[in-house]
Amino acid sequence: MEKLSLTYVARKNIKRKLFRSIALILAVGIATGALFSSILIMKSVERGSKTAVSMLGADLMVAPTGYEAAARSSLLAGEPQTFYMDRSIEEKIAKIDGVEKTSSQVYAETSSYPCCGFRKSFLVGFDPKTDFTVMPWLNKKLDRPFGGNDVIIGSEIPAYPGFTTYVHGHELTIWGTLHRTGLKYFDNTIFIPIETLYKIAEETRLNSNVAPLEINRNQISVVLVKGEEKVRPDVLEVRIEGRVPGVIAIPVESVVHTVKIQVSSLFGSLFILSAVLWVANTLMISAIFSTIVSERQRELGILRAIGADRNAVFRLIILEAVILTSIGGILGIASGQLIFLAFKNSITSSFTSLKIPYIWPSAVNILMISLLSFISAVSMGVFGAIYPAFNSTKMEPYLAIRAGE
Amino acid sequence: MIVTENLTKIYRVGDRDIEAVIDVGLRISDNEFVSIVGHSGSGKTTLLSMIGGLTRPTKGKVFVDGIDIWSLGDKELSKLRNEKIGFIFQFSSLIPTLTALENVMLPATFSQNKKKEVAIRAEEMLDLVELSHRIDSYPSQLSGGEQRRVAIARALVNKPKIILADEPTGDLDHETEKDVIDLFLKINKEFNTTFLLVTHNIELAMKADRKLVMDQGKIIEDPND
Ligand SMILES: Nc1ncnc2c1ncn2[C@@H]1O[C@H](COP(=O)(O)OP(=O)(O)O)[C@@H](O)[C@H]1O
Numbered sequence A: 001m002e003k004l005s006l007t008y009v010a011r012k013n014i015k016r017k018l019f020r021s022i023a024l025i026l027a028v029g030i031a032t033g034a035l036f037s038s039i040l041i042m043k044s045v046e047r048g049s050k051t052a053v054s055m056l057g058a059d060l061m062v063a064p065t066g067y068e069a070a071a072r073s074s075l076l077a078g079e080p081q082t083f084y085m086d087r088s089i090e091e092k093i094a095k096i097d098g099v100e101k102t103s104s105q106v107y108a109e110t111s112s113y114p115c116c117g118f119r120k121s122f123l124v125g126f127d128p129k130t131d132f133t134v135m136p137w138l139n140k141k142l143d144r145p146f147g148g149n150d151v152i153i154g155s156e157i158p159a160y161p162g163f164t165t166y167v168h169g170h171e172l173t174i175w176g177t178l179h180r181t182g183l184k185y186f187d188n189t190i191f192i193p194i195e196t197l198y199k200i201a202e203e204t205r206l207n208s209n210v211a212p213l214e215i216n217r218n219q220i221s222v223v224l225v226k227g228e229e230k231v232r233p234d235v236l237e238v239r240i241e242g243r244v245p246g247v248i249a250i251p252v253e254s255v256v257h258t259v260k261i262q263v264s265s266l267f268g269s270l271f272i273l274s275a276v277l278w279v280a281n282t283l284m285i286s287a288i289f290s291t292i293v294s295e296r297q298r299e300l301g302i303l304r305a306i307g308a309d310r311n312a313v314f315r316l317i318i319l320e321a322v323i324l325t326s327i328g329g330i331l332g333i334a335s336g337q338l339i340f341l342a343f344k345n346s347i348t349s350s351f352t353s354l355k356i357p358y359i360w361p362s363a364v365n366i367l368m369i370s371l372l373s374f375i376s377a378v379s380m381g382v383f384g385a386i387y388p389a390f391n392s393t394k395m396e397p398y399l400a401i402r403a404g405e
Numbered sequence B: 001m002i003v004t005e006n007l008t009k010i011y012r013v014g015d016r017d018i019e020a021v022i023d024v025g026l027r028i029s030d031n032e033f034v035s036i037v038g039h040s041g042s043g044k045t046t047l048l049s050m051i052g053g054l055t056r057p058t059k060g061k062v063f064v065d066g067i068d069i070w071s072l073g074d075k076e077l078s079k080l081r082n083e084k085i086g087f088i089f090q091f092s093s094l095i096p097t098l099t100a101l102e103n104v105m106l107p108a109t110f111s112q113n114k115k116k117e118v119a120i121r122a123e124e125m126l127d128l129v130e131l132s133h134r135i136d137s138y139p140s141q142l143s144g145g146e147q148r149r150v151a152i153a154r155a156l157v158n159k160p161k162i163i164l165a166d167e168p169t170g171d172l173d174h175e176t177e178k179d180v181i182d183l184f185l186k187i188n189k190e191f192n193t194t195f196l197l198v199t200h201n202i203e204l205a206m207k208a209d210r211k212l213v214m215d216q217g218k219i220i221e222d223p224n225d
């Protein structure tokens, strides 16, 4: 026989009205699952966009006016789109007060890779002389300086330093690979020296055997700008837009902010739903436990007669609620985790297609989110049962025992 | 030893006062077997409940072994109920979700007693009430008489000095009723337990050391007065 304890008595009570208990467990499970999912998604997006921004190492991204959305999505979803401005813009920006570094990048059409064994990957021309956003994330590289016919590839591209590859018929050597970031912008991109990219574009116009690369020399897509320490990005934004006509300066921090708002409007409603469910469940538990307490008034009176003090009766009721909500909470979290595990890839890619960067939180973070959701589940039980439990201790044993006589 | 002084209970129902128990002064010695008879509504249950710490007197005092029980806090009073008093009610008072053995062990859940000793003692008590073969049965699987015997075993499990029994045989047939009372007498002799027994059956009441008669909240007959 099991040890006879308050918990044991509470567990036996739960089995008494099995349907009611199961319904309650499911309700708590759904609410907890919703909470767990919404926090997990929001954390993933936050992590994704924060990484995007910090990996870039730039304060501002300057793009031609009218292409703000395209510039943002190229950064966040790693889908470089084709929009161009003149390279001379970089010099103009570099001269502005408060600008510390600038570097140009050009985004190439991404669909045309007739050869090379690469999956569909992105092609970004960067300037090795001024670059401050790509090189800092090198993982492995060849033991020689970066040359004109070298490329750097993201971690998702299945190749290693020393491999040879072809881009639009041009032979190139993989010089280095980047650390895994979880962002397509870095992970699935071939970074190629900007001058080489112009040369390849010219070659494709002469060679009808390869797909054309529609880029003209001195065209760039964006200028990445790092401001001086003491200058605020929004101040710099105004200066750049004021002095260089035809461009828009996007503070990179604001990209995270925009994404947060975008995601909040999408998944904030899930969070609100789980908050509403929390309140609804807590009220429901309160109603159910009021019923339970009055149903069992005589029993509780008998427990008091045989020596249970008020505290023990209170604990018994709370325990019953906590056991129910714990089971519901664990069920909700476990099914949430299972669903995310099962659909991990499709979730990530559907976010990417929404142009929202998505990186799964670390195991520790997922554990924390689970813990938080669990606490929320248990708190439904505690808050829901606290008033009925308190009420049940107020009645004199004599009256409780005679109740319903 | 139980002593009551001017024990009074007035229930207020609406704007009417019901004097359920009026100025009862009682002395019950250790090991004494006292029976109480009286009409329905004469205040027997209320009197027993005040003595057992289940309802607070409107006036007067209850001393159990010299302790003014209604001066105790909830914790101490509960402990006293747990350790010194065993209750047997007039209805089935078992917890339906627990087996006979678990019901008998239940008082130990609220005391410091070692669980193992309690389990052994619980089995002994079920043996005493001749239900060793039904220890794993649930109350719904037991007859009325068997349920009452489980309740008696539960009342005894913590070796209380006092048993308060409120019409414990009211709903049992004649044979069973006699068996239960004989069991009480046996326990009274064997364990030196003080008994305060409310019954409708005069014949059974006569078997007690002392028979009290209650009417309209007062004790109108007490051989000791
Ligand atoms: N909780 C209560 N509220 C109001 N009146 C009560 C309550 N309990 C008992 N009474 C009244 O007190 C009187 C004594 O009741 P009780 O102690 O149950 O008597 P007995 O056990 O002798 O039948 C009765 O008139 C009864 O109606």
Ligand SMILES: [Mg+2]
Residues within 6 Å of the ligand: B044, B045, B046, B166
């Ligand atoms: Mg009565």
